[in-house]
Amino acid sequence: MASIINSISFKNFFNYYGEFEDNRYDLQEGVNIIVADNGGGKSKFFNAFLWLFNNQILDSDDKSRKNIKNVYVKILSDKAKNETIIRGKVDCAIQIEYTFGNRHKYQIIKSFTLTKLNDNISDPTSWQYTMNDTEVNRTELILTKYKPIYDEDEKKKIIDRMIMPAFRKYSFFQGEEVDDIIDFGEKESIEEAVKNLTDISKYNELVELTQEFKVKAEKDLSNQNTANNKQANDLTAAIEEKKHIQEQLNHEVEKLKEWETTFSDAEKEKNYLQKTYANADKRKEIDDKIRPLNKKLKDKVAEFEDFLDRINNRFFDGNFSWIAMGFDQVVKDFRSLNDKFIDKRYKKKALMDIEESPNNYFHFLPVNSPDSVSIQNMIDNEHCYVCDRPAKEGTHEHNYLVKLKNRPTNNIEKDKSFVVNDLKYFFGNIQINAQPFYSRIPDVRNSIKLTREREQDIKRQIDQIKAKLKSLKDQRKDIFVGGEDSETSDAQILLKYEGAIKRMTGATNKIDDILRPKITRLRVQIENIENEIDSLSKTQDIPKGFKDNYELSVDIARATINAKDRVYNNMVQLLEKHANNHFKNLTVNNDLAGGILKFEKTPSDSINFVYTDSNNNTVYGSSEGFQRMKKFSVVMAIISANSTEYKYPLLADAPISAFGEGFTEGFFEASGKVFPQSIVLVKEIYKRDDEMKINDLGRRLLKDENVKTMYVNHVPEGAEQIELVTTKTKLK
C-alpha cells in the first residue's frame, strides 16, 4: 500500500497565475516528468510541497527556506497582484490530491488571502495577510464528493501519511540537497539511515538495560554473601578486584571516547574541507555559465579583429573611400585644371590639323567629292567644273586638282604628335579611377564616425563579457578555495586539511594500537573474575535465584551487545549490496565503467565510504556526475534495503542538473524501480527550438512505458515580470 499523488494544482502561486483548473497537473503511479527551462516554474512546483509539509518556501533570491508568512508578497503571482483592485481580495493556494491504498482519496488545500491596500504591489505593507485554515478532505474512492475533516490531529496524520516525516529526506529533495542527505563525512548520516531501517535503537536500549541489570544482579548477589569464612572473603576480594578493574576499564573507555571524538572532529573537518574543495554542484553551475561566456568572448574578440582588418580596406574600398577624406577642394581644382588642359590640348591639336590638311577643315564639298573620274576630266580639260574657271597646267588651280586626285582614300590618318607628352589619357584615367572615391567624399566623415562607434560598441561588449567572466571566476575561486569564507587562503585550507588528516592518523593509532587492545585485555580480566565470582557464589549458601539472576544477567548483557553489532553490520552489508546494484543501474548508460562502492567502519564507528575499481584500488576524483550518482545509489539503497516496500513518492527538483544524458536516463530508469511514484522536475531534456520543446532523450522517455505522464512548462519569452505566466502542455 503506497501513497500516490494524483494531482497538484496551483492558484496564483508564483507564475502559476489563475484558478486551480488552469494550473492542474494530473499525475500517476510510476514516473512523472515535468520539463521546464530555467524560470519555467520547476522550483515553484517543488515549493508547493515545501509549503504543504513545512509552511515554507525556498526563496530563490538567497537560496534559503523562509516561512510563508514572511514572503507572501513574493509567492502571490505578480499578474494577480496587479489585477487586484484596491480593497479587493486575492487568494494564493495549492491543492494536492493523493490516494493511500485502494480505499481513500485525500485532498489537501493550503491557502492565504491578501487584501490590497495600495498600488505599491511589491511592498508587503501594501497588503493585509490572512493565513487560511488548512483544508483536508477525504472521499471513498468509489465516491466523487469529498467530505471535510475538522479534527486537527487527523488532518496532520493525513498530511504526514503522504510522506512520513522520517522518510522525507529520502523522498523529497531539491538539486544538490542529495549531497547533504548522504554526507559520508557525517558519522550520523549512514547511522541515521540504519536506525530508520532497523531496530538498532531498540537494541541500544536493551544493551543499556541489560548492563544495568548485570550491575544490580551482582550487587544483590554480594548482599547475600555471608561474612566470616574464607570463600566469602575470596568472593569479596574478587568482587573488589573486579570493581577496581572495572574502574580502569571505565577510565580507558572514557579515553577511547575522547579519542573517538578527536578522530570524528578531524574527520568532519577533513570532509568539510573536501566538500568545500569539491562543491561539485556550485562549481558546475558556475562552470556552465563560464563556458558559454568564454565562447562568446572568443567570438567577440574574433569579431573585433576581423573588424580591425576590415578598417584597412575601408581606405580603398569605393563603398567607404576613407582615403579621399579632405580632398573636396582638390577635386574642384582638378576639374578646373583638367578642363583647361583639355581646352588647350584641343586648340593645339586643331591648329596642327588645320595646318596639315586644311581641306579636312575648310571645304564646301561633301567628302570624297568630286569623284576621281570627274577630277581626271577636269585635269584633262584644264578646267574646274566645280567653280567653273580655267585651271591651266602649271597653275595653282591645276596643281590643286592633281592634289585632289591623289588624296588618300582612307581618311583616318595616324595621329601626328602635336605635344611632347600627351597627358590626355593620364588625366582621364585619374578622373575615371577617382570617380568612386570623390563621389563619396561628403559621406566619409560619417562613415568613420559610425565605424568608430561600432569599435567602441564591440569594445564595450568585450569589457562587459570580461567583467562577467571575472566575477564568475572569482565566485568559482571562492568556492574552490575558501568555500563560504572566501578570506581563507588556498595555503591555509591546505594546511588545515593536512592538519586534520594528521590528527585522524594520530587518533587512529592511539585507538587501534593502544586503547582498544587495553580495553579488550581489561574486559577479558573482568570476564575471568566474573567466572570466578560465579563459581565462588555457587559454593556459597546463597539462594539459587540470586546466583541464576547474576549468571543470566551477565550472559544476556553480553549476547545483547553482540546482537546489536550483528544487526548493524548486517544492515551495512545489505546497504552496500543494494547501493552497488543501484549504482550499476544508474551508470549503465555511461561509457565509463562504474566502480565498486564499499562501506567501511572507521575508528569512530562511522561508515567510511570507499569507491574502488575492480582491482580493489581506491578511485579518487571521479566526475561530479559519478559523485552524485554514488550518493543517489545510497539513498536508493536505504529505501530498497527496507524489508517492507517503500510506500512514498519521490519528489525531486533538478536532481541531476547538467550531468549529461547518460546519468539522466539512468536516473529515470533506476528511480522508477525503487519508488512507487516519482515526480521529477528537469530542465535537461528541454529544447527551446523544438516543436515539442524536448530533446531526443525527452522523446525516448516519452515512449518509455515507465514514464506515465510528461508535461512541458512554458513562459512567454521576454515578458515583463508582471505578465509572467506559466502555462503547460501535456505530452503524455
Added chain:
Amino acid sequence: MSRREEILKEILSDKELMEKYKISPKDLKELNILRPGSKKIVDVLYTIINENDNKRTSRQIYSTIKNIHKI
C-alpha cells in the same frame, strides 16, 4: 513474527548462549522456547524486551525479573 520476537531470536542466536543454555536452531526457528516455563533465560529476556516496549522503567522491569527468579 512480531518485532519483539525477531529481537528475541536475534539475541538468543548468540553461539555461546545457545550452547550454554541448550537452545537448538530448531527451537529458535520455531520459537518453541517461547512456551511459558520452557527456559528461564528466554523468560527473562522476553520480559526485558516486552516490558521495555511497554515503557516500564528499569526498576520496574528488574522487579519482574526478580519475581521470575523468585527472589
